[in-house]
Every structure is written in C-alpha cells, then in structure tokens.
Amino acid sequence: MVWEPEVEELKHRHSLAEKMGGEEGIAKQHSRGKLTxxxxxxxxxxxxxxxxxxxLAGTARYEGDTLVGLTPGNSVMGxxxxxxxxxxxxxxxxxxxxxxxxxxxxxxxxxxxxxxxxLPYVRLLDATGGSVKSFAKMGRTYIPxxxxxxxxEARLLNVAPVVxxxxxxxxxxxxxxxxxxxxxxMVKGTSQVFPGGPPVVKAALGxxxxxxxxxxxxxxxxxxxxxxxxxxDEQDAFRMIRRFLSYMPGxxxxxxxxxxxxxxxxxxxxxxxxxxxRKKNKPYDPHKLLNHVLDRDSLFEISPHYGRSRIIALARMxxxxxxxxxxxxxxxxxxxxxxAGTKVIRFMQICNTFHLPMIYFADEPGFMVGMEAQRxxxxxxxxxxxCATCETRMPWITVITRQLFGVAGQLHNRPGGMYKRLxxxxxxxxxxxxxGGTSAAYRRVIESAPDPEAKRLEIEASxxxxxxxxxxxxxxxxxxxxxxxxxxxxxxxxxxxxxxLQTQLGPTHGPGFQP
Numbered sequence: 406m407v408w409e410p411e412v413e414e415l416k417h418r419h420s421l422a423e424k425m426g427g428e429e430g431i432a433k434q435h436s437r438g439k440l441t442x443x444x445x446x447x448x449x450x451x452x453x454x455x456x457x458x459x460x461l462a463g464t465a466r467y468e469g470d471t472l473v474g475l476t477p478g479n480s481v482m483g484x485x486x487x488x489x490x491x492x493x494x495x496x497x498x499x500x501x502x503x504x505x506x507x508x509x510x511x512x513x514x515x516x517x518x519x520x521x522x523x524l525p526y527v528r529l530l531d532a533t534g535g536s537v538k539s540f541a542k543m544g545r546t547y548i549p550x551x552x553x554x555x556x557x558e559a560r561l562l563n564v565a566p567v568v569x570x571x572x573x574x575x576x577x578x579x580x581x582x583x584x585x586x587x588x589x590x591m592v593k594g595t596s597q598v599f600p601g602g603p604p605v606v607k608a609a610l611g612x613x614x615x616x617x618x619x620x621x622x623x624x625x626x627x628x629x630x631x632x633x634x635x636x637x638d639e640q641d642a643f644r645m646i647r648r649f650l651s652y653m654p655g656x657x658x659x660x661x662x663x664x665x666x667x668x669x670x671x672x673x674x675x676x677x678x679x680x681x682x683r684k685k686n687k688p689y690d691p692h693k694l695l696n697h698v699l700d701r702d703s704l705f706e707i708s709p710h711y712g713r714s715r716i717i718a719l720a721r722m723x724x725x726x727x728x729x730x731x732x733x734x735x736x737x738x739x740x741x742x743x744x745a746g747t748k749v750i751r752f753m754q755i756c757n758t759f760h761l762p763m764i765y766f767a768d769e770p771g772f773m774v775g776m777e778a779q780r781x782x783x784x785x786x787x788x789x790x791x792c793a794t795c796e797t798r799m800p801w802i803t804v805i806t807r808q809l810f811g812v813a814g815q816l817h818n819r820p821g822g823m824y825k826r827l828x829x830x831x832x833x834x835x836x837x838x839x840x841g842g843t844s845a846a847y848r849r850v851i852e853s854a855p856d857p858e859a860k861r862l863e864i865e866a867s868x869x870x871x872x873x874x875x876x877x878x879x880x881x882x883x884x885x886x887x888x889x890x891x892x893x894x895x896x897x898x899x900x901x902x903x904x905x906l907q908t909q910l911g912p913t914h915g916p917g918f919q920p
Contacts, residue, residue: 414472415461421475422460426500434500438595439573440639442481442496445529449643450485450494457483458515477501479532482515487527488651493519496529499573516557523656525566527646530583531573533602558585563758563917566653568646571596571632572639574616576605583632584920587755588649588707590634592642597621598632630711630744648705652719652726654759658910660903661761666724668700670896677888681807681831688734691716694766694806695731698892700724707752712745714738714773717752722764723896725903728756728799731766734807741813742773746786750793754918760909762800762902763819764895771811790816798822798909800902804891809834823905825898828885832874 425431425441434441440448446455459482466474479501485494493515519526555578561567562585569586575598583589583598591598597620606612606619618624625631636642654661674697680689695704695718703721713736718729730749732739741749756763772778772787794816800823807829809817814834818826847861854860878885886894 418461418472418475422463422477425477425498426479430500437573439499439531441500442498442529442531445496445572445639445643446481446485446494448640449527449529449646450487450492451489454486455483455494456485457481458518484518484524487525488647490650490655491524492650493522493524493526494529495527497532497573497575497579499531516554516561520557520561520564523565523658525568525650525653525655526561527568527650528570528582528586530569530571530575530579530598532579533574533576555581555585558582562587562920563657563912565656566650566759568649570642570646571598572642573597574602574620576600576602580620586920587653587758587918588634588646589632590636590642590645591622591625591632592636592639593622595639598625626708627710630708630747633708634706635710649719652705652721652761657758657760657912660906660910661726661759663724663726664721666700666721668703668723670723671893673889673893674698675889677891680888681829683831685808685833686738688738691731691733691735691766691768695720695729698766698895699727699729704729708748712742712748714740714742715745715749717748719761720764722892722899725899726761727899728752728761728763729766730763732768732770734768737773738770739768740770740773741787741790741816742778743781743783743786746783746790750790751919753793753797757797757799757913758918760799760906762802762899762906763797764899765801765803765817767803767805767809767814767817768807769809769814769817772813787812794819795821798913800824800898800905802895802898803827804895805829805832805834806888807831807833823902826884827891827894828874828878828883829888829891830874830885831888832885833872834874834877835872 423443425443426434431441459478463475463477465472477498479498480495481498482493482495485492495515516526518524558567566588567586569583569589571583571589571591573596575583575596577600580598580600594617597616599616599620601609603614603616603619606614622632622635626633626635634645636645651664652661677694677697680694680697682689692704695716700721700723704718705720706716706718708717714733716729716731716733720727720729730752732741753763755761772783774783791812797819798821801819802825803817805817805826805828808814809832818824851857851861874883874885877883
C-alpha cells in the first residue's frame with residue numbers, strides 16, 4: 406500500500422472534477438431545461454464505456470501544500486463507445502464560466518487523438534467562446550490565433566465522421582465548430598448558435614434581439630441551413646447522433662457497416678405502378694416512393710427543413726448503408742434552387758468520403774428560374790453542383806422517375822466510375838420543357854401565324870409526340886423498367902458495388918469534404 410495516499414488524493418481530485426460548477430451552477434443548468442455535460446455523456450454513450458481524458462485539469466487553490474479547492478476545466482473529453490464503435494468525444498460544461506474559452510482545457514488533445522487513431526468524433530457544444538475577462542486575467546489582449554487547432558479539425562473531416570450537437574447557446578469558435586462536421590443538430594427551444602450573441606449585436610448594430618431570434622432553429626435550420634437537423638429534446642438528440650453514426654464507417658479506411666437485413670431484397674410493391682401521376686405537374690409524396698424501395702424503417706433524412714426541393718437521406722438496401730437523393734415535387738416543383746444545391750453538394754461529398762453508394766430518384770425540372778433565384782446566384786450554385794458531381798467516385802445508380810430538363814437534369818449522370826441508369830415509363834426529358842421552349846424556338850413562326858395561339862399549341866402537340874421514353878430507348882438502348890422491379894435491381898447493384906468500394910478505401914482523391 407505504498408502509494409495509497411496518492412491514490413486517495415487522485416480519487417479526491419476526481420470527485421472535485423465531477424462536481425463541475427457546483428450545486429448552484431448545476432441547478433441553473435437544469436432550470437433552463439438542459440442536462441449537464443456529464444449527464445449528456447451518460448445519455449449518449451454505451452453504458453460504462455466512457456474513459457475520460459484530462460480529468461485532473463483545472464484551476465487549483467492551495468493552502469500551503471494542501472489542496473483546498475479545484476475549479477475543473479469546462480470541457481469534458483475522452484473515449485467511449487457508441488453502437489459498440491470507439492468514438493472520441495468532447496463536451497462543453499456550461500456550469501463553469503458559461504463554457505467560455507478562458508476556462509477550458511485544450512480540446513486539441515482529443516481532436517489530435519481522433520485524427521491519429523482514426524476515430525469518429527462527437528462534439529456536445531454548450532459554450533460561449535471567448536470572453537473579455539481573459540484580458541484581465543492575462544494582463545493584456547491577444548491576437549486571435551486558433552487556426553493551428555482548426556487545422557486539426559479540418560483534416561479530421563477527411564479521415565473520420567464528425568458530429569456537432571448544439572446543446573445550448575453557442576457563440577464564437579464553438580459556433581464555427583458546429584458547422585465543421587458531417588452532421589450537425591440542435592435542440593428545439595434550448596439551443597442557439599451565432600458568431601456573436603445579443604450583447605455583441607447590440608454594440609455593433611444597435612439592434613435588440615433575443616437569443617432565439619438571432620440563432621434559434623427557425624433561423625439556423627429552416628432559413629440559413631447552418632444546422633442540419635432539429636431534435637425535440639436532448640434524448641432525441643442522442644438518438645439522432647447514434648442513428649447517424651450507425652451508417653458510418655469508423656474512418657475512411659473501413660467499409661460502411663452492414664446490418665443483418667430484415668427486408669426481402671426481391672420485394673416488388675404494387676403501389677409503385679401508380680405513385681407517379683399521369684398529369685406531369687401534379688405532385689406526389691416522395692417519401693412514399695422511398696418507403697416502397699428502401700429497406701423498411703431505414704430512412705434517416707438529413708437537413709429536412711432547408712433546401713426542401715431536394716430530399717437527402719441515409720438509408721439501407723439489403724442491410725448495406727447508402728446515400729439517397731430524390732426531388733421533392735411538393736416544394737418548388739422539385740427544381741433545384743441555391744439552398745437545395747448547397748445541401749446536395751455537402752451530401753455528395755459525405756457519401757464520397759465514406760464510400761456510401763448513391764441512389765438518386767430523379768424528377769428534376771431544372772434549376773430554379775426567376776428574379777429571386779438570379780439574386781441568390783443560381784448559376785454559380787449550378788456550376789458548383791456540376792463540378793461536385795463530376796468529382797465523386799462512389800458507385801452511383803439513378804432511377805429516372807419522371808422528368809429531367811436542362812443542366813440540372815444532366816446532374817443525374819455521373820461520368821466515370823461505377824454508374825448505372827434506369828428509367829420508369831413515366832419519364833420525359835430534354836434540353837428544356839416543350840411548353841416553355843416552343844415559344845422561344847418557334848417565335849417567328851408563331852407570331853406570323855393567323856392564329857398565334859393555335860399555332861403554338863399545334864407545334865407543342867407535334868413535339869410532345871416525340872417525347873415518348875420508348876423513342877429514346879430505341880435510339881440509345883436506355884433501360885426502361887417496370888417500377889415494381891426497382892428495389893430488386895438496386896439491391897443487386899448495391900451488392901455488386903461492395904467490391905468496387907473495397908478498392909476505394911482510404912482518403913478520396915481530389916477536393917475533400919468542405920463544411
């Protein structure tokens with residue numbers, strides 16, 4: 406028992422760290438409807454799997470050589486397991502100086518570990534960033550200089566899955582960290598994210614705003630697209646994190662994890678014959694289509710409130726993880742606007758980085774037109790999507806369910822690599838819509854006719870007679886399929902894709918993931 410006194414001292418210091426900001430700070434956190442960082446970790450990770458790093462760090466108070474008090478660092482970090490997979494984790498402790506940067510320990514330690522050990526990384530963000538109180542403590546100001554630390558986080562994005570969960574009010578660098586992730590979420594009503602909070606806005610602009618108005622889910626998830634998903638409460642947030650990670654490999658050198666399939670890969674749902682209306686501009690429920698094709702109950706939608714004309718999701722086909730995209734005719738007719746384009750680019754990069762095959766159910770009427778789209782820069786956004794699509798290399802299968810027009814329509818096609826295209830009999834396509842294109846292409850003929858409107862309709866009718874998908878198949882060999890065969894054919898493609906994915910393990914070539 407030679408070192409028993411030191412072991413008892415170690416236990417004492419651990420107990421002080423576990424008290425966090427003390428009873429008053431913990432009570433204040435609970436009064437806001439929020440858990441403490443240690444309660445959050447317990448709610449997220451597999452039971453008894455958390456192994457803390459840096460637990461002894463903090464500001465100690467001594468009387469002589471005797472420790473009389475310890476204010477722990479306001480960041481708890483360590484290794485744990487989530488779904489049985491090793492994960493690096495850090496969490497801000499808002500009960501200690503509001504999680505401000507001047508009260509924290511170096512989170513770079515755990516980021517470096519995740520990078521070196523090739524581990525997924527989860528941030529539980531509840532921190533206010535920098536504080537002017539640090540100036541008084543240091544006796545000077547300082548030059549902002551966090552980029553060496555941020556460089557680690559940027560590199561990690563191309564090595565292992567990263568999740569950012571905004572669990573409270575987050576400002577400054579932690580707010581940027583919320584975006585430096587493959588998947589981000591916030592908690593409805595109790596979390597906000599902004600570069601500077603209401604006092605900073607008041608000082609800079611003279612505007613009086615609340616935290617919720619400035620950085621709540623309405624702004625960040627619905628309008629700005631800064632945050633992907635919104636959890637109903639903290640338990641729902643933990644479920645989302647676990648769900649996202651369940652589709653992801655531990656790092657880019659590993660295959661995405663397959664689950665034991667529970668759905669028949671040969672399932673042929675009769676409803677697929679009637680899901681696309683004959684009337685070309687009539688909307689339908691894209692989620693219903695997905696449910697008929699994907700493994701049952703496997704759909705996990707990403708960023709459902711932003712860029713709503715395109716649905717993106719993780720799912721499974723015969724147990725294998727896949728990325729899924731589908732146009733949403735219930736919003737902007739399914740046309741791609743700047744918001745949807747931004748969302749799609751990030752998603753394609755995630756699937757490419759982590760070797761997830763892409764399934765695209767294409768019903769693309771084209772890039773969004775009009776003055777608002779022009780003001781938002783739709784053409785530059787379109788160019789970025791073109792480049793991002795061509796840079797991907799994961800296996801890709803497209804099913805044309807209804808329409809493909811213009812440059813946006815061409816983005817169903819990924820040149821090179823393992824690619825396959827199928828079409829339903831409901832498909833129609835072209836460089837532009839016949840209805841709009843007729844007036845432009847035949848303007849002089851129409852204007853010189855005795856009855857211009859009748860002439861326009863006559864020309865449109867003759868062009869529509871050429872629009873049968875079977876005429877395209879006659880000329881090109883396009884594979885037109887019975888919609889009921891969609892699931893069996895995609896399952897077969899995804900099974901064959903596994904051999905190709907094995908050859909693509911490791912970091913992707915070309916530009917990496919960008920937040």
